[in-house]
Amino acid sequence: MVHFFQWVTLGMNDNCITEPMPEIEIRPQTNRHGLFLIALGITLFLVVLLIAQFYWREYQTILIFLYLTTFIISFSGILKRLEPPFSFRLSPNKITYHHKYGQWSFSWPQIKRIAVVKETTGLETIALPYIGVKLQNLEQLTKQISPRLANRLIHEQKPLISFAIRHNLMTLSEGVIHFEPYKLSHGNMVSGPLAAFLYHCQALETAFGYHLFIPESSVDRELSSFCTLLSQCQHASTNYQDIGNNSAKF
Numbered sequence: 001m002v003h004f005f006q007w008v009t010l011g012m013n014d015n016c017i018t019e020p021m022p023e024i025e026i027r028p029q030t031n032r033h034g035l036f037l038i039a040l041g042i043t044l045f046l047v048v049l050l051i052a053q054f055y056w057r058e059y060q061t062i063l064i065f066l067y068l069t070t071f072i073i074s075f076s077g078i079l080k081r082l083e084p085p086f087s088f089r090l091s092p093n094k095i096t097y098h099h100k101y102g103q104w105s106f107s108w109p110q111i112k113r114i115a116v117v118k119e120t121t122g123l124e125t126i127a128l129p130y131i132g133v134k135l136q137n138l139e140q141l142t143k144q145i146s147p148r149l150a151n152r153l154i155h156e157q158k159p160l161i162s163f164a165i166r167h168n169l170m171t172l173s174e175g176v177i178h179f180e181p182y183k184l185s186h187g188n189m190v191s192g193p194l195a196a197f198l199y200h201c202q203a204l205e206t207a208f209g210y211h212l213f214i215p216e217s218s219v220d221r222e223l224s225s226f227c228t229l230l231s232q233c234q235h236a237s238t239n240y241q242d243i244g245n246n247s248a249k250f
Contacts, residue, residue: 024233026226028087028218035081041074087218092237095230097214102146104212108237112136114230116223117208121167128163131219131227132210138201139184141211142194150197157213160204169207 048066056063084098096105113134118127135141141150154177161175182195190198201211219226 022091024088024090024229025086026088026090026218027085027220028083029216029220035077037077037080038074039077041070041072041077044073045070090230090233095233097218099149099152099218101152102149104141104145104149106133106135106140106144108234110136110140111234113210114227114234115210116227117210117213119163119167119169119208127223128160129216129223130160131214131223131230132208133212133214134205134209135211138198138205138211141198141201142184142190145194145197147193151193154193154197154200156215157200157204160208160213164204164207170203174203174206 045067048063048070052063083100087098089096089098092108094105094107095111097103111133113132115132116127117130117132118125120126161170164170165172165175177196178199179196181189181191182198183189189195204213205211214226216223221229
């Protein structure tokens with residue numbers, strides 16, 4: 001792993017152009033302790049199995065409940081292990097978000113703004129558990145997000161829609177999933193999950209000012225720290241590319 005402040009110091013010779021791009025890999029909170037939960041569930045199952053050999057008739061109901069508990073613990077661990085090992089890969093070229101339903105990926109110049117999502121209601125400022133990403137052009141999403149992930153994110157981001165409707169940031173009709181085709185600026189039509197997601201992002205951008213939302217559970221640190229890291233990455237990527245261009249002239 002190469003930290004981003006090192007991106008701008010990766011040598012000034014021709015070799016730096018042929019070296020692999022440095023990457024920062026971010027592990028999500030969602031897959032932590034997966035092996036521990038699986039091991040714990042199996043261990044507890046064996047303990048309950050041993051106890052049941054002697055007290056099954058007396059405590060049958062309790063033991064059945066304990067069996068179910070061990071299965072739930074083990075199953076939770078298995079679900080955590082099925083999550084991608086890394087939620088983000090950050091390189092000088094792009095940011096890539098990995099989800100078990102797919103991924104989205106954008107080059108840094110395609111991103112206009114990154115910030116923790118906050119909303120002021122009356123005299124109170126509420127920090128939501130998301131980082132917002134505003135794109136230079138929403139239509140970039142049509143080629144840079146998988147349809148399966150687009151469909152999934154519509155459902156995962158329902159709390160944002162509910163919050164926006166509750167605080168009059170959008171109307172109820174704007175928060176409804178739209179199934180009609182989406183017309184792009186050059187006249188082409190997009191249909192299916194991608195069209196629904198474009199309408200969804202459009203509504204959220206009107207309410208919060210961002211197109212994409214990174215949930216707190218997908219990062220390995222506080223949102224403010226991760227937001228700062230992303231901003232540093234975006235800035236450092238420009239310096240890295242400038243160095244690469246200058247090196248190519250030598």
